Amino acid sequence: MSRSTGRRLGRAGIRDVAAAAGVSITTVSDALNGKGRLPDATRSHVREVADRLGYRPSAAARTLRTGKSGLLGLTVTTYGDEPFTFTEFAYFAEMARAATSAALARGYALVILPATSRHDVWSNVALDGTVVIDPADGDPVVTELVRHGIPVVSDGRPGGALPVTGWVDNDHEAAVLGLLDHLADAGARRIGLLTGTTTDTYTRLSTTAYLHWCERVGQDPVYESYPAHDPCAGAVAADRLLARPDRPDAVYGLFDPNGTDLLAAARRYGLRVPEDLLLVCCSESTVYASTEPPITTLSLKPRRIGTAVVQILIDAIEGLDNGLPIEQVIPTDLIVRTSSQRRSARTTVSPPRGPAGA
Amino acid sequence: MSRSTGRRLGRAGIRDVAAAAGVSITTVSDALNGKGRLPDATRSHVREVADRLGYRPSAAARTLRTGKSGLLGLTVTTYGDEPFTFTEFAYFAEMARAATSAALARGYALVILPATSRHDVWSNVALDGTVVIDPADGDPVVTELVRHGIPVVSDGRPGGALPVTGWVDNDHEAAVLGLLDHLADAGARRIGLLTGTTTDTYTRLSTTAYLHWCERVGQDPVYESYPAHDPCAGAVAADRLLARPDRPDAVYGLFDPNGTDLLAAARRYGLRVPEDLLLVCCSESTVYASTEPPITTLSLKPRRIGTAVVQILIDAIEGLDNGLPIEQVIPTDLIVRTSSQRRSARTTVSPPRGPAGA
């Protein structure tokens, strides 16, 4: 059997479409991709034949030929042993969702990849670019990607002079300072911090901002650290913080679960929130709107970050950037709820009295 | 310039490695892939040269040649307008995480794709198989994938005779029945249900199981429905349920946020939990361990489901299955906490469920 008629197995290729339509391969390619100079009659005829045969172009062949795969890597640096322990779950989920949407809107898809440098995984997929969440200083994966000319944009300001194409981050210092001012305005005299032992940029910047603030207002720092990837350790650390002799009258928790942890610890010690203890934590979770009392949260706007990261990355891939690294700062959002408002006892919604009242 | 020396731009290819190592292309390929019959000396020599040149095989070329891309699609059927509104956030995140890990462990990576039938996205990526979460009856994307011979495994029993390669799901009927028995054992006389208006399998099976149970024990059904993708609607429906004249003394909420919604509603009506109202909701979130009081949850074991789905899919791709569709049922896990225990104030240990009851 000759090469033109040979394969009856498998899907229809561009050759089969060309033969069935009575035109050349080039014409089919041009017709389907909207290129070349073809009369509309030919174009629609080819399209119809392709449809009839159920033709789908081979992504692999196209990628091989054009050098563009339409795939973006998405990597989360992890702590601990499990491959994908995101401590900031809601944050990651929101960010990834926004990134996926933004990529899709521009014709790209996201591939989830491990942060480890397992070559056999990374090299088995053709990437046009990569999004890295919270890269470690001198991350080997990032370094190698950049060395191979693959654009890399990071969520979180990269440390260690990582040669990324660009990055997006919040102004963590400003956020923490503003938040502490807010607590002080609400009457806090000694503000405590629940922070992490890891060395990632977020933890580091937030903690130093706290220390600076303490220095400025002349307060002794009161903080507890714990490995952020261990949820139980968070509860323990929250307890430790409230058990100290120099117990704070307000606490900021850097991580998502800290709000409930601190609330539980406060209950154990008979502390009323917000009367005896003001509470704020950094979280994207909506549960803090309906805890008792609702807890003030700092939102890092993961959706805006995810969108921005992908836009920068795709711009770089498509050569729409100016070549310089792009740095973008996304403002944070302090969502003030009862837990950080000492004075106003007014609740926002008037409780509808039900039948059989208390 | 000839084809052998021509390209100094771009990365090193297998040809360059062959030339530098003084062997043929075949030998390089065999050496790196562990195939063929080569002495260890040659093998290691080739590997060393490849390393020195920073050689990375082209995934696109390999995929084109072998027909295997090592990529699995991951799709979530969505409700509402946004492309990725997962109502069960924690569930999806956990499931996706487990699926990603399992895939990675077997050398595959996951690509996140939209459930819409945008051809230009789906056909731009070469997939070896696809995981579909909660497919709609007669889902066109699934149908087309199967028609093209791509294995599809679904999380959630597919309705509408969808010709999937296999599926994994919980036994939702049994879970709901057991849960209702548990509430009845704790003293509930009238159990209410907070359910969804959507027609997905989970909602449908759970609701009918509830109705069956009511019929069996001779209780009038007491339930409220709301569009599960709207978080505010959940709070409203919870309120409505507790405002009814035939107010239930126990409620099961089908969706993740229902626990906090119901707790807030109970507070508004001055109902004590668990004394006046028993509460259970289906959730994977750990926040319910530290609410006041802690809330009993039904876990669907998303990690086990994600792992199982991927194993079945990869088995099918690699031809390790027997060809028949595979159906796997994952047991659920009722995590009993204070909110569903009227008598014993003692915590934590879940009562061993005997089949007896009554």
Added chain:
DNA sequence: CTTGTTAAAAGGTACGTTTCTGCATGGTGA
């Protein structure tokens, strides 16, 4: 009649692998 111009379509090569087939070589048993 020649030449230039343009539309329409065909030819053919390259993208970078994997892998089938085949060619030497040297050792072994008959």
Added chain:
DNA sequence: TCACCATGCAGAAACGTACCTTTTAACAAG
């Protein structure tokens, strides 16, 4: 010596597409 086989390696054909180059036809202008 010869046939035979295992070993170690090379040649070359695909895989399916995109795109650069060329051909053909038609037609207007010189």
